[in-house]
Amino acid sequence: MTDPVPAPGAAAAAPADARVLVRTAGLACGYAGTPVLTGVDLTLRAGDRVAVLGPNGGGKTTLFRTLLRELDPLAGTLDLSARCAVVPQTERSRLDFPVSATDVALMGAVSRLAWWRRPSRADRRLARAALDQVGLAEHADRTFGDLSGGQRQRVLVARALVQDAPIVLLDEPFTGLDAVSAERLEQLLLALADEGRGLLIATHDVDQARRWGTVLCLNRRQIAYGGAEVLTRSVLEATYGGEIVDIDCAVHGHHPAVLPAHHHEH
């Protein structure tokens, strides 16, 4: 699980003595008694960036909803030592909604308030500080729907920061981002991990997953969990339920791709 000599630009998993945020054993998740995902054994520590790989319908969202306590575990154990915040896909939100970036970040404060309480000035300052932290200070007053995809994703990360949750679940945050936005987001996620947060990041980018140090492969059950070295061809085939083909691409060079269960977009 730990990589003693991380490659340049790559992050190793958190040290073994870092605080454990999530520990599961034989966890089964699903809806109304029907398991969607079984056999999840994972330990998330402060500072971990875990790439969650798997096909659509493989159980990523169900796992996130279970960690958020929206779904009860169907079997096994789930120990959460801290609160979770989720960073959803931006296209789920209404882009015509009349809210500024600050308004959206401020929504993170609601979870900490009793139902009759409104966010205070201090909460508003917190929202501004979070937007500053994700590099959007000068866009704080712009309408959420007018921002670019990458900026919107970072606003939602800021909202998770306002929730001040040590565990952050990100649902395919890199989908639809251009290279510059993706790089900014990657730097931001690294900074969050360095602050001692534990991140679970759903992604379809295997190369990215290798860089983050820890991977969790799901396809209706846990296929693998560990360092980048667990990403063998057989694990990838089991994860995506398809054949791996080697593609020679003029732009990206020689690299493996999974067919046909999932189309990797480049």
Add this chain to the structure above:
Amino acid sequence: MHSTLAVLTWLTDPWQEALTRRALLEVVLLGVAGGALGCWLLFFNLAYSAESLAHALLPGLVGAALLGLPLLLGGAAGLLVGAVAVAVAGRIDGLDRDTAVAVVVTGLFGLGVLLALSPESPAGLQGLLFGDVLGVSDSDLLLAAGLVAVVLAALWVLHDRLLVVGFDRLSAAGLGVRPLAVDVALLVLLAVALLVAVQGLGNLLVVAVLMAPASAARLVTRRMGPMLLVSGLIAVLAGTGGLYLSYYAGTAAGASIAGMLVAVYVILALGGGLVRAVVPRDRALAQPSA
């Protein structure tokens, strides 16, 4: 000097009588509540529900009129029956929700008309269908003021939760907000607002004060707070304008108010389209950067 006096007289003339002053107060009350609430109905896609509930409560209103009970009580009973009927009809297999609502609502509306056309019916159908803003009593006003205060206080407290659910319903639970609870609260507020507004505007026109000002405010505002204020302001001003129209043109008050409310929306929409056609928006400024 002479013309100023004339304008002043023209403006104050309609309010000489207690009857019209009460109507003005009623219009202000339901404008503020309907205008603000309508903004949330718009973003929660509840316009059709508002229209349906308004029509479904007619048998309750007519029943109350026949029995000599307060209209508010009858309206509340009608709403309850309508809501239960819609919920039950929505569960019938092979009938989609919209169709179920349409069947129930037209059924109840027809029943209401049938009752209203019975020989025992007192005041007649017209006041219930098109409202009788000039007929509100002091006790009606007091009750309306109380209910409007409840609606506004609830909107104030719920503001952030409504924002969270309206923005992204699926993430709401992760932010500590239960979407179902917010939906139910909004529907209850809708029911309360309908009960208040139906007296002044009637069964058929009540939706105008809920949806037209909000749609108009949507055209000229960029944030929820200002939109709520502008919508309430538009509703009050258009409602007052409707009363002037009614006074000087001798038109029906409820219909004049509804007409003015919709006219404001049409003017703003056309004006906005005209401005966009003449002054092309600076795309360089509007275009988001990476």
